[in-house]
Amino acid sequence: MNDYSLYLVTSSDNLPPGATVESTVREAVRAGVKIVQLREKNLSTRLFLERARALREICQPPVKLIINDRIDIAHACGADGVHLGQDDMPLLDAQKIFRVGEIIGISVNTIDEALAAVKAGADYLGVGLAGRLEPNRSQPIKLLVWPRGVKAIRDELDRLNLSTPLVVIGGINSTNLIRTLYGCTSNQFYYARRAESPIGVAVVSAIMSSPDPYRATQKLQNMIQEFEAWLRTPEGPFLDPDVTLKLNLAASMIKFHEKTSTPLVHHITNTVVQNDCANLALAYGCSPIMSSNLGEMEDLIKLKAGSLVLNLGTFDDNQVQAMKLAGRHANLTGKPVIFDPVGVGASQERKNKANGTPPSVCSSHPFDWEILRHHVNWTTLKFRYYSVEILNAVQMSVIKGNQAEIASLARFNSSGTSSCGVDSNGEVEAPDVLVKNLARQELCIVVMTGKTDWISDGMHVVRLQNGVSELASITGSGCMTGTSIGCFASMIQPEVDKDTQSGLLMNLKSMHQDFGGDTLIASILGISTINVVAELIHQSENEKSDFGPNNLVSNYFEISMFFYATRMTAEEVLSMAIHCTCDTYILLIRMCPLFPSENANSGQDMFITSNGTSWKRINAEMNISSVFFHSDAENNFPPASRDATIE
Incomplete structure (x- = not known):
């Protein structure tokens, strides 16, 4: 050969x-x-x-x-x-x-x-x-x-x-x-x-x-x-995914709380949320910087360990060039890159032209630029083009967006999802399939926020069900979630020789090392922390008749800093971060050849609980977070993403 x-x-x-x-x-x-x-x-x-x-x-x-x-x-x-x-x-x-x-x-x-x-x-x-x-x-x-x-x-x-x-x-x-x-x-x-x-x-x-x-x-x-x-190195087998996930989450939270330095979380983000994101990073014990100056991108990336958070809310030419330049240098040094494609699915016209005829810039088919110019508004096309341009120039570690944004990037048929500005309304069908497909398309962790948060690394899908409804009424709450993920991801940058250009490979090894890779864990903790803090505020303010988004905003940073300063134990954090209404963490595994078991036939569903409790003894109405292992068969997924009746 x-x-x-x-x-x-x-x-x-x-x-x-x-x-x-x-x-x-x-x-x-x-x-x-x-x-x-x-x-x-x-x-x-x-x-x-x-x-x-x-x-x-x-x-x-x-x-x-x-x-x-x-x-x-x-x-x-x-x-x-x-x-x-x-x-x-x-x-x-x-x-x-x-x-x-x-x-x-x-x-x-x-x-x-x-x-x-x-x-x-x-x-x-x-x-x-x-x-x-x-x-x-x-x-x-x-x-x-x-x-x-x-x-x-x-x-x-x-x-x-x-x-x-x-x-x-x-x-x-x-x-x-x-x-x-x-x-x-x-x-x-x-x-x-x-x-x-x-x-x-x-x-x-x-x-x-x-x-x-x-x-x-x-x-x-x-x-x-x-x-x-x-x-070509296959993943090693793991005996108990439930224990593996919990141990990795606990270890990462302890490592984050016990850090002796202040990781640099570099933001290239929209002007609306810069102050809030900077304060949140400080509350987490990180050092924020907000810069899109092309002349200092390389120096800032190499300055110290940390992460890079890219937010497309402001999409002028300089901002996009800064994102590409900073992203390339971040890839070389192994610095995690979190991308928030704000507003990428902001209009039906944009989605039609991005996913229909003529072919979009995401398509593998060529297109004639002159023809395309006559089919779509230039500003609309430019916005969509910027997202694709950035994704082609930079290997992302995490892509975070709401349902409309994720569906748009995935070229997914999201007929049930609409977008108003940068907000998402409606629910996509099969969200587990959606995030898994986009994770495989972009070869990174994908986070889709909403009433239920979905996270996938392309092999596993995690469902998180914390948070309060008032979060959706706060300007920039989604952008702050990107910052939260960036803060936890700032701890995973590998030590590399800056002259070897091997940083990205080391980052990839960490991302795909096993179930619960560092980047997946950082994403889970980043979202869960935001949601748990919101729940803490809700609990402390629930006796007030006028509780609403303003209360959440006014108390958020105070509670965030308390959350960080008190150094809650990993068990306390995880018990809240996984779910707040059930003290047993449930794992649903779709058995397939990749995960053989002596106790289950291929294609069977096996339910495991951390304390050995049988599935039928668990109340079906509990608010349960799940991890799904998807079968290799195309679109053959467990039904756990939908409500199921347990006999």
């Missing part, structure tokens, strides 16, 4: 002084590159052939030499294959010329193109991370793919059991390599860690323009190998 993991594409442009294409390729091959594509757009046929023959001498087996576009050159120099674009010779005609066993790669940008190429027999697919970073009205954008579009292609191929390798290309270097690889990872990651379909990266300037191509290649190679080793 050919090794596409690191695919070198040559370029004569921007070679360092004294270097040649041949000398650079020689060093890259010596460092471990197994496939090289010769791409020359401006050479005559004679010079092209001379260079191809020179590289043929360098690229000896097992190294493969691929020629871009020119089938005649590939034949003449004895290359191992050719790479063709959509406008080049059709694949079926090229196969008539090439010998059996020679490699033919095809450039694709959509799911349809990918399926057609695979059906025709392509050996691998090249996908360009195409698209201008900024929409420009005067220059049409023909294709927008990015890692999330590549992932959509990979997901569809895997769904059809097609294992044709994908090779992504487009400005990839050591600073965005892990983000690209992880962003392109398919949903197979959640089913069977060993079954991940191959994704390779094609690099050009990261090696060709390097003064030391050998070391540059080694660095990329080491990062790829470390990522792939982690990606």
Whole structure:
């Protein structure tokens, strides 16, 4: 099988002084590159052939030499294959010329193109991370793919059991390599860690323009190998998920209360809530800063450990650029990034154009920018585009939103959900499915707030039912929830060498290490703390006939600081954070091959309580928080997200 993991594409442009294409390729091959594509757009046929023959001498087996576009050159120099674009010779005609066993790669940008190429027999697919970073009205954008579009292609191929390798290309270097690889990872990651379909990266300037191509290649190679080793490492079994979750929650709360430093929680947020979020971070014993100054983004991210909270409530150009810049640096250092896509589903028009025809910028299909401009209001499109742009540029640790916002991002059919400004009305159907799907789509923790809060890491779904109705009447309460999550997440940034660009990988290892990974735990604690504090206020004020949102606001920070200062024991915190009306924590497990049990048949529901009480003895009307393990079968989920009658 050919090794596409690191695919070198040559370029004569921007070679360092004294270097040649041949000398650079020689060093890259010596460092471990197994496939090289010769791409020359401006050479005559004679010079092209001379260079191809020179590289043929360098690229000896097992190294493969691929020629871009020119089938005649590939034949003449004895290359191992050719790479063709959509406008080049059709694949079926090229196969008539090439010998059996020679490699033919095809450039694709959509799911349809990918399926057609695979059906025709392509050996691998090249996908360009195409698209201008900024929409420009005067220059049409023909294709927008990015890692999330590549992932959509990979997901569809895997769904059809097609294992044709994908090779992504487009400005990839050591600073965005892990983000690209992880962003392109398919949903197979959640089913069977060993079954991940191959994704390779094609690099050009990261090696060709390097003064030391050998070391540059080694660095990329080491990062790829470390990522792939982690990606294919299955999760270890855990005997008692109930105990695992409780222990992890308790340990994280104790660690947070006993911290000896003040983590920096950097906000790029809307102007309405800056003061409230800053005060809340202080109440939690963290150090807040509110800055969107482009010139200091890198310095602030590297200043000290903490987290980054991005809030799209203010979506001017500078704000979005600051979010992307800060987010990229946060990824490099492993700093958790919490994203609140405020108002992303604020209008039916926006949802229609984002999810209907013409295709949205989230789609894996290309769209004609000029056509799209005539179908949707520019401001509306710009708002929607900003969310997608940020999600493509930055790997999020947590996405938090209300039902309308989460449904909009998930491209979910939310006919029962409407949005008024940035508020959510109505209830989505199957909220467990919704958060799980978006978690898998964006490869991060997803938090959906509402009367019931839902959290998923793509494998597990947690339901939290604390809080008071008055929270919905407070401006910025949702934004403050993002701050709360950011404060708890500020404790999980790994210690990394800032020169290795390995921070994101270490963060991912923490996120997916086992059930109850650090980021999932931080999200649960962040939401539960907000809700429990609101309940404390409600309990202390419930004798007042005029209790309402104003009482909640006036008392919130006082109670928050008391909550933090008194250092409530982990048991006290968790007993309130999990639920306030039931002293037994219930766990519902959907048995499936991933979680075998001697006591249950595959597909059976098994109910476990922390004190051994049988399910039938638990009052069905109790306010119960649950954790669901979803079966791998598509849309085959336990019914616990809906009210059930217990016989």
